[in-house]
Amino acid sequence: MSPSRRDFIKGVAAGGLAAGVARAGANKRFDGYPGRYGLLHDSTLCVGCRSCEFACNEVNDLPPPTAPIGDQKIFDKPRGPTDKRYTVVNRYREAQGNKPAVYRKHQCMHCNEPCCASVCFVNAFTKTPEGPVLYDPNVCVGCRYCVFACPYYALAYEYDDPATPRVVRCTMCYPLIKKGRNPACADACPTGAVLFGKRKELIKVARERIRKHPERYVDYVFGEHDYAGTSWLTLVGLPLEQVGLPAELPYEPLPNLTTHFLSLAPIVAAIFPGLLAGFYAFSKRREAVSEQKHRTQLDGERARALAELEQKLLEAARLAERDKQRAVARAQRLAPPAEKKEDS
Amino acid sequence: MNAPAENRGELFTPFNIITGLILIFGGAIVVLRFAHGLSYATNLTQTTTWGLWTGFKLVFVALAASGYALTTAVYIFGMHEYHPLVRPAVLSGFMGYTLFILILIFDLGRAWRIYYPFLVRPGVTSALFEIALCVALYYTTQFVELTPVGFEWLGWKRWRKAVIGVTVGLTVFGLFLSMLHQSTLGALFLAVPGKLHPLWYSPYIPLHFFISSAVGGISMVILVGLISKRVWGHKMEITRKKLDQLTIGLGKGSAIALAIYFAVKIVDISIANKWHYLGTGWGLWYLVEVLGFVLLPCVLFAHGHREKLPRLIRFTALLTVLGVILNRLNVSVVAYNWKFTIEQRYFPYWMEYVVVVFLITLGVVIFRWVAQRMPVLYDHPDYKGSH
Numbered sequence: 142m143s144p145s146r147r148d149f150i151k152g153v154a155a156g157g158l159a160a161g162v163a164r165a166g167a168n169k170r171f172d173g174y175p176g177r178y179g180l181l182h183d184s185t186l187c188v189g190c191r192s193c194e195f196a197c198n199e200v201n202d203l204p205p206p207t208a209p210i211g212d213q214k215i216f217d218k219p220r221g222p223t224d225k226r227y228t229v230v231n232r233y234r235e236a237q238g239n240k241p242a243v244y245r246k247h248q249c250m251h252c253n254e255p256c257c258a259s260v261c262f263v264n265a266f267t268k269t270p271e272g273p274v275l276y277d278p279n280v281c282v283g284c285r286y287c288v289f290a291c292p293y294y295a296l297a298y299e300y301d302d303p304a305t306p307r308v309v310r311c312t313m314c315y316p317l318i319k320k321g322r323n324p325a326c327a328d329a330c331p332t333g334a335v336l337f338g339k340r341k342e343l344i345k346v347a348r349e350r351i352r353k354h355p356e357r358y359v360d361y362v363f364g365e366h367d368y369a370g371t372s373w374l375t376l377v378g379l380p381l382e383q384v385g386l387p388a389e390l391p392y393e394p395l396p397n398l399t400t401h402f403l404s405l406a407p408i409v410a411a412i413f414p415g416l417l418a419g420f421y422a423f424s425k426r427r428e429a430v431s432e433q434k435h436r437t438q439l440d441g442e443r444a445r446a447l448a449e450l451e452q453k454l455l456e457a458a459r460l461a462e463r464d465k466q467r468a469v470a471r472a473q474r475l476a477p478p479a480e481k482k483e484d485s
Numbered sequence: 486m487n488a489p490a491e492n493r494g495e496l497f498t499p500f501n502i503i504t505g506l507i508l509i510f511g512g513a514i515v516v517l518r519f520a521h522g523l524s525y526a527t528n529l530t531q532t533t534t535w536g537l538w539t540g541f542k543l544v545f546v547a548l549a550a551s552g553y554a555l556t557t558a559v560y561i562f563g564m565h566e567y568h569p570l571v572r573p574a575v576l577s578g579f580m581g582y583t584l585f586i587l588i589l590i591f592d593l594g595r596a597w598r599i600y601y602p603f604l605v606r607p608g609v610t611s612a613l614f615e616i617a618l619c620v621a622l623y624y625t626t627q628f629v630e631l632t633p634v635g636f637e638w639l640g641w642k643r644w645r646k647a648v649i650g651v652t653v654g655l656t657v658f659g660l661f662l663s664m665l666h667q668s669t670l671g672a673l674f675l676a677v678p679g680k681l682h683p684l685w686y687s688p689y690i691p692l693h694f695f696i697s698s699a700v701g702g703i704s705m706v707i708l709v710g711l712i713s714k715r716v717w718g719h720k721m722e723i724t725r726k727k728l729d730q731l732t733i734g735l736g737k738g739s740a741i742a743l744a745i746y747f748a749v750k751i752v753d754i755s756i757a758n759k760w761h762y763l764g765t766g767w768g769l770w771y772l773v774e775v776l777g778f779v780l781l782p783c784v785l786f787a788h789g790h791r792e793k794l795p796r797l798i799r800f801t802a803l804l805t806v807l808g809v810i811l812n813r814l815n816v817s818v819v820a821y822n823w824k825f826t827i828e829q830r831y832f833p834y835w836m837e838y839v840v841v842v843f844l845i846t847l848g849v850v851i852f853r854w855v856a857q858r859m860p861v862l863y864d865h866p867d868y869k870g871s872h
Contacts, residue, residue, distance in 0.1 A: 288531070
């Protein structure tokens with residue numbers, strides 16, 4: 142058997158079992174790879190210079206952003222990541238009096254339990270031990286379920302490419318991290334609004350900032366626990382909804398919502414053939430019983446008719462016998478007496 | 486359209502001209518889509534990556550439930566009186582899956598890798614993987630279920646006998662696969678609780694999808710039966726009166742299925758306490774779907790069955806099919822990204838509509854081609870009453 146075929150069969154078997162096994166094994170908690178990296182985005186420090194956008198485009202071989210640094214018009218409409226820009230800075234409140242404008246950088250959050258990875262039917266996504274979620278264009282079929290499912294609108298697709306379209310997004314500068322360097326946006330940020338480090342340490346930094354300046358921050362580190370947490374951690378000065386982030390997300394990983402249902406499939410597979418065979422046997426039996434009933438009825442009638450016939454025959458035979466007896470008796474009475482004497 | 490048999494061999498009938506034009510025009514757009522990429526033919530955005538085509542994938546599969554609905558009724562539950570409608574139902578189901586696969590190919594970024602989930606790297610945690618596997622197997626099953634039609638046409642008696650012998654096995658396998666993938670199509674949306682409007686999002690959405698597929702499937706049987714009788718009346722052995730009786734019976738089945746579906750909807754709104762959403766604009770749209778296209782047809786089917794009104798049941802079947810289409814489009818397109826402003830929203834490009842019309846036309850043309858030649862609507866004289 143060729144390896145690919147064996148893998149296929151293994152895969153299919155796993156398809157039935159994976160979900161169930163995963164649940165059975167979920168007795169222990171997995172908090173993610175220890176020592177993984179993260180980025181802390183303190184949005185209260187962001188001044189909307191978009192240096193990160195320029196650095197990001199450069200390191201990812203994308204054309205530089207069309208609007209120059211300092212162009213305020215670009216903030217009139219909120220923007221999202223596309224196949225031409227993996228990160229964007231949006232303005233959520235204009236400056237009013239002594240209140241500064243509010244900006245926030247957005248990009249792939251590199252989830253601890255990435256939904257994009259769980260919904261992919263060719264396993265194109267990998268959560269690396271370092272933290273980044275990587276994508277493999279060599280197996281992607283282009284169904285775009287990952288783009289559809291991402292709760293942060295962080296993935297983009299190359300709709301213009303007819304031959305080799307890819308899903309594209311922030312890679313957390315995985316190649317740079319591997320070389321021991323910082324992600325490009327963290328290096329480019331002039332105000333320290335983007336910090337790179339171990340995720341665990343960054344959470345402590347974030348908590349410390351909130352403790353020191355409660356007036357400056359909402360008491361929440363976005364990405365610490367939302368849908369089991371993300372690599373990017375965000376500090377905000379306004380309620381989450383006002384800076385374009387989903388509020389009140391559960392702790393439970395997003396993929397679990399689907400896994401629970403899919404784990405039913407093997408059980409259905411186990412029960413179904415027998416159950417339907419039962420229904421089939423039941424309907425067959427009902428048919429057989431009704432036919433049997435019909436036949437019994439017929440048989441009864443036939444037996445009754447036969448019995449009646451027999452009765453009639455017996456009666457006829459009895460009558461014939463009686464007639465015979467009578468005829469014999471009559472014949473004896475009429476016979477000449479002379480012969481009787483001869484006999485004696 | 487009234488006398489296709491007489492027109493056989495004659496190429497330029499009004500039907501052929503109109504469908505021919507649609508097929509040429511739609512085919513050209515499909516070619517351009519592959520030449521220039523998805524952005525050429527669609528309005529898909531980075532935030533709405535599944536559009537009208539994905540909506541119609543769901544529609545085609547839901548309405549293709551006619552096959553499993555009728556084979557189960559006849560072969561498993563022994564409702565033999567519906568036997569004359571089995572082949573039209575399975576054929577229309579098969580066409581539904583054919584259209585599904587075609588629109589999937591048009592919509593996939595790299596359709597030529599369509600076998601990757603099976604042979605290259607299976608992503609078994611994905612609902613889409615289960616759907617891909619089930620659809621591939623079920624499409625094959627339906628094809629096998631239909632082969633006796635071809636074998637009778639070709640006169641291959643031994644082959645036909647072999648397939649007829651495993652009818653019940655095929656039916657059981659088909660129902661099992663249908664139950665899985667019809668519900669798993671709903672499970673696709675379990676992953677987007679924040680993006681799909683709460684009135685349409687439900688942890689039980691797989692169940693909603695399965696029940697509504699049964700509803701759509703039975704209604705399609707009613708419509709396919711009617712249209713076949715209209716178009717090929719002389720070919721269909723079943724009398725008008727008998728067809729009316731079956732229609733009334735199917736109406737009863739639909740009424741029961743719709744009643745269950747409506748009950749599931751009410752329970753869903755109640756247990757998650759979503760009543761307050763009904764007062765919003767989205768709530769109004771939801772009520773249009775659930776009252777106008779679920780409760781109303783349920784009542785009409787029940788009335789039609791009770792009073793023996795086949796015409797009403799046929800009209801209601803059309804209403805129900807439209808309701809299933811509305812539901813699938815609401816879930817996948819309309820109520821998705823419901824928090825978006827009108828500016829951010831996706832509206833299909835005209836070419837997306839043309840491709841959908843193109844595919845439906847293609848389905849009708851293929852159904853017609855097969856039904857005119859092969860013993861779909863009548864028993865083959867050699868095998869009368871033998872299956």
